[in-house]
Amino acid sequence: MDSFLPLLWDLLxxxxxxxxxxxxxxxxxxxxxxxxxxxRNPCPNCASRKAVHDCPKSLGLDGIAALGFYHDPRLRSVLHALKYKGATVVMSAVEERLGEWAEERLDIWPWSGLSNLAIQPAIGAPHSVRRRGFDQAHLLSCVVNRVLIPWAAPLDILTRTDSLEPQARLDVGDVRRANVAGSFGLEPGASVPPNILLVDDVLTSGATLDEAARVLRAAGAEKIYALVLAIGA
Ligand SMILES: [Zn+2]
Ligand SMILES: [Zn+2]
Structure with a gap:
C-alpha cells in the first residue's frame, strides 16, 4: 500500500x-x-553585454554575473515555474545548470580575488513572499552559496516593505525606480560586511538590485556584486 500511493500520484x-x-x-x-x-560578465553600470556601448551608468554595482537570458523560453519557463507556480522542485535542475555555467564561463567571477564575501538574497516584497509561501531569491541564494561559492558567508540583513504597485504593471525606467525606492531597509543593529553579493532571480531594469545596493552602501558596504539567473526583460 505504501508504494502504491506514490505510484498513483505519479499516474495522476x-x-x-x-x-x-x-x-x-x-x-x-x-x-x-x-x-x-x-x-562573460555584463557591464556593472548598466548590465549591457556589449563590450563597447553607450553606458548610462544607471546601476550602483561593482560587478554582475548572469546565468542566462530572460528572453530564452527554456530559462523563462523555469523562472515562471519557480515564481508563479511555486514549483521549487525545479531548483535541483537550476543547481545543475549553475554547476555547468561555472565550468563553461570565459570570464572570472566579478568578486574574484576577494578573501571574504557575504551572500545576501535580494529578498522579495512581503506580499509576494506571503502569496507564494517562499522567497525565490532566498532559495536561490542558498543554492548559489552551496554550489558556486561555498566559502562565502550567508547574510540576512535586508528588510523590505511592500511597494505601491507590483513592478510588472509599471513601465520600465524611472517609474520602476521610483516605485522600488525606499522599499529596502536593514535589520536593526545589523552588522554590514564590506563585500556583498546580492542574489536575485531576474535583473530587468536593475532598480531592485540598485536600491538594495544603495541601502547596503549607505550602511558601510564597500563592494557590492549581483548574481542573477536571467538578465533582460
Ligand atoms: Zn554599461
Ligand atoms: Zn524540456
Missing amino acids: FPVRCVSCRAPGSWWCEVCRKKSELIR
Whole structure:
C-alpha cells in the first residue's frame, strides 16, 4: 500500500518538463542544455553585454554575473515555474545548470580575488513572499552559496516593505525606480560586511538590485556584486 500511493500520484500528476512538457523530469536535460549560458560578465553600470556601448551608468554595482537570458523560453519557463507556480522542485535542475555555467564561463567571477564575501538574497516584497509561501531569491541564494561559492558567508540583513504597485504593471525606467525606492531597509543593529553579493532571480531594469545596493552602501558596504539567473526583460 505504501508504494502504491506514490505510484498513483505519479499516474495522476506525472512529472513533466516545465518548458517542453516531456515526461520524466521538471526541467529535461535537452531544455536545460539548450538554455543559453552567458559566459562573460555584463557591464556593472548598466548590465549591457556589449563590450563597447553607450553606458548610462544607471546601476550602483561593482560587478554582475548572469546565468542566462530572460528572453530564452527554456530559462523563462523555469523562472515562471519557480515564481508563479511555486514549483521549487525545479531548483535541483537550476543547481545543475549553475554547476555547468561555472565550468563553461570565459570570464572570472566579478568578486574574484576577494578573501571574504557575504551572500545576501535580494529578498522579495512581503506580499509576494506571503502569496507564494517562499522567497525565490532566498532559495536561490542558498543554492548559489552551496554550489558556486561555498566559502562565502550567508547574510540576512535586508528588510523590505511592500511597494505601491507590483513592478510588472509599471513601465520600465524611472517609474520602476521610483516605485522600488525606499522599499529596502536593514535589520536593526545589523552588522554590514564590506563585500556583498546580492542574489536575485531576474535583473530587468536593475532598480531592485540598485536600491538594495544603495541601502547596503549607505550602511558601510564597500563592494557590492549581483548574481542573477536571467538578465533582460
Ligand atoms: Zn524540456
Ligand atoms: Zn554599461
